[in-house]
Amino acid sequence: MVTIIATTYFTNRVVITHPISLSRAIDLMGHRSAIIPPDAGLVEVHSPSQVVLVPDQIIFNVDGAFVPKVAQPTKRGVYNRDHGICAYCGKWVTFTDASIDHIVPQAHGGPTEWENLVNACRTCNQRKADRTPAQARMPLRFQPFTPKVRLRPD
Numbered sequence: 279m280v281t282i283i284a285t286t287y288f289t290n291r292v293v294i295t296h297p298i299s300l301s302r303a304i305d306l307m308g309h310r311s312a313i314i315p316p317d318a319g320l321v322e323v324h325s326p327s328q329v330v331l332v333p334d335q336i337i338f339n340v341d342g343a344f345v346p347k348v349a350q351p352t353k354r355g356v357y358n359r360d361h362g363i364c365a366y367c368g369k370w371v372t373f374t375d376a377s378i379d380h381i382v383p384q385a386h387g388g389p390t391e392w393e394n395l396v397n398a399c400r401t402c403n404q405r406k407a408d409r410t411p412a413q414a415r416m417p418l419r420f421q422p423f424t425p426k427v428r429l430r431p432d
């Protein structure tokens with residue numbers, strides 16, 4: 279059972295968050311004030327003729343009300359951004375086997391920000407431990423970036 283969470287931001291920063299049905303989510307995705315947050319997970323919906331990907335979170339920005347531009351990094355967000363690929367060995371890992379690696383370790387003052395976080399398999403994460411990629415001789419295969427909230431075109 280999949281739960282899709284809709285968050286509606288109204289002016290005056292009133293925020294309403296509630297679960298919605300899959301069919302409602304598919305309808306709402308076409309709405310011009312719908313925003314898919316970058317850390318949303320994707321749900322595959324199979325119909326007889328096609329497969330539709332529906333985000334498990336939808337944000338509605340009513341009347342241009344306040345909406346956070348950049349979501350806080352989460353394990354799911356980093357995993358999705360990096361397409362489940364380990365930044366060190368390049369292998370794809372399941373979400374369960376994935377971990378978040380601080381490129382500059384927290385022990386060395388590395389921040390918990392999108393650009394200091396990559397998806398890593400457990401083996402690489404344990405091998406790298408509290409070292410930088412240079413110290414561990416484990417170069418990054420790609421540069422992490424801060425995802426932007428995708429606004430649907432009008």
Ligand SMILES: [Zn+2]
Pocket residue numbers: 364365366367368369398399400401402403
């Ligand atoms: Zn790896």
